[in-house]
Amino acid sequence: MKIIKKIKFTTLVIIVSICITSCNSTPNSLESNLQSDSIPSIIDTLTAPISITDNTNIENTENTTASIKKEEIPKILIYNFHVTNRCASCIAIENATKKTLDTYFKSELDKGIIKFSILSVDDDANAKIAEKYQAFGSALFVTRVFKGKETTSDFTGDGFKYAKNKEEKFIEILKNQITEYLK
Amino acid sequence: MKKILFILFLALTNCTLFAQTQNLNKKTKLLVYYFHITDRCNTCRSIEAVTTKVLNENYKNELDSEIIVFKTFNVEYPENKYICEKYQAYGATLALTKIEFGAEVKIDDLTNFAFSKIHTEEIFTKGLMDKINEYLK
Incomplete structure (x- = not known):
């Protein structure tokens, strides 16, 4: 009986410690992210640069092609x-x-x-x-x-x-x- | 007989044409010919006037001794037809012809030079004199 109680207690301790650890770690990482970058800037970093870069590249490519075409004639x-x-x-x-x-x-x-x-x-x-x-x-x-x-x-x-x-x-x-x- | 007449005709024609262009003194070294049409513009007149001035002011002795021969031709006169054909002068044309021992050596067409430089008289004068001096050597 004592052994069963000990196992239950240990299991409980483990579960609680896991919960505490996981709960602590997540907010910390978010906090660090939020401290370094604002949300919009994160979104910007993730989305905007890609689209802008792509557009710029396309525009540049188009401009370059167009200018080459213009220059060639x-x-x-x-x-x-x-x-x-x-x-x-x-x-x-x-x-x-x-x-x-x-x-x-x-x-x-x-x-x-x-x-x-x-x-x-x-x-x-x-x-x-x-x-x-x-x-x-x-x-x-x-x-x-x-x-x-x-x-x-x-x-x-x-x-x-x-x-x-x-x-x-x-x-x-x-x-x-x-x-x-x-x- | 017909052949002889034809040869005589050719010979006479050539002699006449030769005389028209080649009535040259043995001393002659340079022909300066200026061609123009009847209805002339100021630029065309200027080229003739400045060429005349360059020759009179710098080559008076050569003109007098016929080392240089200067002539102007109206390309629309029938009597100038042959010489105009020869120089391909159908409008305003300035041509220098180098002569050696009474024979033509080279024709130098200065028309483009004349029309592009005449508006800056000193440049035209220098260019023309450089050419003339080169052919008088």
Whole structure:
């Protein structure tokens, strides 16, 4: 009988001690967690960073892909400068340039890969761009923009030489350069 | 007979064309040709004016002794058709031709240079003089 009582008491002691130990340990760990981080911050740590990281990565990847795609396609900027009183050659240069673009580069124009601007150097609004290209009168420049680098060819001389009386020759020269710049 | 006439015709034509372009003094070392259309713009006129000025101010002796020959041509005149074809000058064109012993050695087309530099006269003048000096050596 005594033995049975002893076993019961021991068992009880063990159960109580287990309960006490477990009850003490859990609050301690929670306490330590709560002390170091607030609940929202824990939630943040567990959830937000993952989603943000993922989004950032996606966004970055998309941006990178988009920028690579953008950078991989060269852009062509064509500037035709003129004064207010235009001569026959100057008008011929504009017309032949338009004809070249409409005939051979219509889709690039529509997509914005090629941009054609006709600018009067007498207009104050064009002063900055005219200064950049050192355009003081009639002039035709073709600029290739690729990976942030600009390469410019000056077609003013060829324009004056050919556009009026040998248009097909001028068109050929311009077409070849634009085709080369699009590569 | 027809063959002989044809050969004579060719010979005469060539002689005429040769004379049109090659009426050269033995001393001649350089041809400076400027081509233009009838309806000229200020830039085209400036190129001719500054080229004339460069030659008159710096190469007067060479011009007088025909070491340098300076000529201007209207590309729209029929009489200039051959020379314009030869120089591929269908509009404003500035060309230097190097001559050695009465024969053409090289044609240097300065049209693009002229149109891009004429607005800064000193740069155009220096570039043109550098070229001329090179061909006079």
